[in-house]
Amino acid sequence: MAVSKRSKKDPVILITNDDGVMAPGILNLAEAVKDLGKIIIVAPDKPQSGMGHAITIGSPLRLQQVHLIDGAEAWSCSGTPVDCVKLAVDKILHGKPDICLSGINHGPNHSINVIYSGTMSAAIEASIESIPSIGFSLLDYSMEADFSAARKYARIIVERILRKKQDKHLCLNVNFPAVDESLISGIKVCRQAYAKYEEDFDERKDPTGKKYYWLTGAFVNFDKGKDTDVWALNNNYVSVVPVQFDLTNYEQKTKLEKTFKL
Amino acid sequence: MAVSKRSKKDPVILITNDDGVMAPGILNLAEAVKDLGKIIIVAPDKPQSGMGHAITIGSPLRLQQVHLIDGAEAWSCSGTPVDCVKLAVDKILHGKPDICLSGINHGPNHSINVIYSGTMSAAIEASIESIPSIGFSLLDYSMEADFSAARKYARIIVERILRKKQDKHLCLNVNFPAVDESLISGIKVCRQAYAKYEEDFDERKDPTGKKYYWLTGAFVNFDKGKDTDVWALNNNYVSVVPVQFDLTNYEQKTKLEKTFKL
Numbered sequence: 001m002a003v004s005k006r007s008k009k010d011p012v013i014l015i016t017n018d019d020g021v022m023a024p025g026i027l028n029l030a031e032a033v034k035d036l037g038k039i040i041i042v043a044p045d046k047p048q049s050g051m052g053h054a055i056t057i058g059s060p061l062r063l064q065q066v067h068l069i070d071g072a073e074a075w076s077c078s079g080t081p082v083d084c085v086k087l088a089v090d091k092i093l094h095g096k097p098d099i100c101l102s103g104i105n106h107g108p109n110h111s112i113n114v115i116y117s118g119t120m121s122a123a124i125e126a127s128i129e130s131i132p133s134i135g136f137s138l139l140d141y142s143m144e145a146d147f148s149a150a151r152k153y154a155r156i157i158v159e160r161i162l163r164k165k166q167d168k169h170l171c172l173n174v175n176f177p178a179v180d181e182s183l184i185s186g187i188k189v190c191r192q193a194y195a196k197y198e199e200d201f202d203e204r205k206d207p208t209g210k211k212y213y214w215l216t217g218a219f220v221n222f223d224k225g226k227d228t229d230v231w232a233l234n235n236n237y238v239s240v241v242p243v244q245f246d247l248t249n250y251e252q253k254t255k256l257e258k259t260f261k262l
Numbered sequence: 263m264a265v266s267k268r269s270k271k272d273p274v275i276l277i278t279n280d281d282g283v284m285a286p287g288i289l290n291l292a293e294a295v296k297d298l299g300k301i302i303i304v305a306p307d308k309p310q311s312g313m314g315h316a317i318t319i320g321s322p323l324r325l326q327q328v329h330l331i332d333g334a335e336a337w338s339c340s341g342t343p344v345d346c347v348k349l350a351v352d353k354i355l356h357g358k359p360d361i362c363l364s365g366i367n368h369g370p371n372h373s374i375n376v377i378y379s380g381t382m383s384a385a386i387e388a389s390i391e392s393i394p395s396i397g398f399s400l401l402d403y404s405m406e407a408d409f410s411a412a413r414k415y416a417r418i419i420v421e422r423i424l425r426k427k428q429d430k431h432l433c434l435n436v437n438f439p440a441v442d443e444s445l446i447s448g449i450k451v452c453r454q455a456y457a458k459y460e461e462d463f464d465e466r467k468d469p470t471g472k473k474y475y476w477l478t479g480a481f482v483n484f485d486k487g488k489d490t491d492v493w494a495l496n497n498n499y500v501s502v503v504p505v506q507f508d509l510t511n512y513e514q515k516t517k518l519e520k521t522f523k524l
Contacts, residue, residue: 052344053314053377060466060474082314082378087475090461112390114509115315116344124509128374128458160521170514187522191510196390199352204322212322213349240522242514247376247386248453252432252504259422260449260502 011037011098011162014088014126018048018081018105018118021066021074025104028147029136030069032155033101036162039072040097042088044081044118049107051118053125054080061087081122089129099162100126103136103174104150106143110175110229110239111195111221113137120173120243127171128245134158134171139233140178149181153238157187173241177233188237193228195221273299273360273424276350276388280310280343280367280380283328283336287366290409291398292331294417295363298424301334302359304350306343306380311369313380315387316342323349343384351391361424362388365398365436366412368405372437372491372501373457373483375399382435382505389433390507396420396433401495402440411443415500419449435503439495450499455490457483 013033017026021043030039045064061079068074075092077084081102089096105119114120123135134157138150157174173192177184197217204212221230229239275295279288283305292301307326323341330336337354339346343364351358367381376382381397388395396419400412419436435454439446459479466474483492491501 047320050317050319051314052316052383054316055312055314055378055477057312057477058309060476061463062472062474083477086461086477087463090463091465091475112507115386115390115507116317121314124377128377157522167514171511172518173509189515189518189522191512191515192508194508199348201323201349201352203353210324212324213353214322215317215319215345215348240518241509242511242518243509244511244514245374245377245509246454246456247435247503247505247507247509249433249504249506250453252429252506253451253453256434256451256502256504260419260451 012093013037013039014097014100015039015041016043016081016084016102016122018044018051018122020044020047021076023106024143025106027068028151029101029104029154030072032151033158034069034072036158040088040093041068041072041074042077042084042092044084045076045078048080048118050116051080052116053082053121056080056083063087081118082125085122085125096129096131100131100133101158104147104154105137106145107137107141108139108175109135109137109173110233111193114173114192114243123171124243124245127169130168132161132166132168132170134161134174136174138176138178149184150176152181153187171243173243175229175233175239177236179236183236184238185236187240188232189240190229190232191227192241193221193223193230195219195223195230275299275301276355276359276362277301277303278305278343278346278364278384280306280313282306282309283338285368286405287368289330290413291363291366291416292334294413295420296331296334298420302350302355303330303334303336304339304346304354306346307338307340310342310380312378313342314378315344315383318342318345325349343380344387347384347387358393362393362395363420366409366416367399368407369399369403370401370437371397371399371435372495373455376435376454376505385433386505386507389431392430394423394428394430394432396423396436398436400438400440411446412438414443415449433505435505437491437495437501439498441498445498446500447498450494450501452491452494452501452503453489454503455483455485455492457481457485457492
């Protein structure tokens with residue numbers, strides 16, 4: 001792959017995440033794609049996992065310039081991942097980047113996780129704003145995770161998406177299996193599996209005897225399909241699910257028209 | 263409509279919101295449907311607007327029993343709207359309610375708001391957990407808003423949905439125009455409009471000269487369709503959009519398979 005010098009025509013690549021600007025995952029993502037365009041990093045100043053599509057409306061936001069990697073402007077933001085995208089476009093880039101990348105998340109965002117994930121919500125926010133976007137996640141929660149295979153495939157995916165003009169609302173949810181590069185079967189375009197958490201709150205008592213609850217639960221896959229992201233990851237594929245922000249259930253829409261005839 | 267006495271066969275109706283357990287909207291919703299089943303209210307102890315599908319994973323949750331209306335068990339929860347649904351099912355109801363209602367929100371949740379809204383995320387969480395659900399929102403942010411038309415139509419909608427067995431993942435996003443009952447045109451089943459906020463952060467300086475930013479912006483409707491929720495509301499209809507949690511963009515999926523052939 002030819003690496004060209006930075007020019008005005010280089011794509012502007014906005015990078016964010018939900019694990020915070022200091023997480024190894026975002027550094028790995030920036031390193032993986034740094035020669036594909038002009039990199040601007042705007043990420044939360046603290047972990048924001050599970051924040052979903054939350055935005056900050058009751059308090060103001062702060063931005064602070066930081067150094068992450070040479071040659072890339074980087075900012076730490078006091079808000080959520082979605083706030084980071086909004087602020088980056090309005091106050092740092094003063095316009096739209098060519099692509100927005102989010103991650104690499106420490107932990108999976110396949111199946112129903114797409115809805116809870118701050119990583120994916122940042123990517124979805126970009127696609128709402130007509131910026132093609134990709135969220136990346138590695139199936140390893142560890143801060144010491146091995147990102148080498150993820151880096152290789154993240155770069156391949158970004159390079160292929162940048163190669164030609166994409167739908168302005170394109171949003172991809174990419175997950176990497178936590179295996180050695182030599183074991184990866186390839187890249188598989190999938191649908192979101194119907195798999196969810198079966199909650200089982202851990203009930204405890206504080207020193208005054210009052211109850212409190214920790215969210216815990218088991219992840220259960222109810223989906224037997226071989227075209228899902230969970231299946232792909234279980235079979236060592238990199239899973240790619242195209243995601244949309246139109247939540248309308250068109251099949252139900254037709255059925256419901258009869259129910260609501262007044 | 264005949265009102266039967268409470269019996270074991272009465273549907274169990276879980277009610278939550280994102281404006282907090284003390285907001286007038288949730289009281290109006292509970293009053294509107296209280297004779298349609300056994301009411302259990304579990305709602306945030308403080309406003310949680312714009313929390314999207316956030317869940318609380320870094321700190322534990324608290325529940326506190328409160329009194330809202332006679333004959334209904336009510337709990338205040340320290341978490342997000344999604345946490346409320348999870349905790350209600352696991353620790354209060356010890357099982358699934360027949361339906362989950364969320365709202366009535368003070369302010370619109372049509373079009374793209376469905377993604378930012380704590381009200382709708384609570385309803386979506388219920389539908390993920392195989393509980394049919396309905397989120398209600400009134401196009402009036404005021405805490406003194408007139409809920410009389412919203413109450414009437416919320417009751418009609420809940421009654422019709424309870425009348426027969428629904429898809430276990432049914433989730434409706436219902437918005438009420440802020441007009442007098444006499445002006446309401448009817449109920450319209452719609453799709454989600456492509457309409458979004460154009461951000462324009464308000465940049466200020468604190469007393470030490472450091473910048474901070476308030477999220478503001480104008481709502482812009484890019485969608486000219488007459489089958490959208492925004493069109494329906496502009497024409498004084500109660501809008502009903504069926505919502506799904508499978509975010510897969512199936513059209514893109516087919517297109518992308520070629521892009522990622524290795």
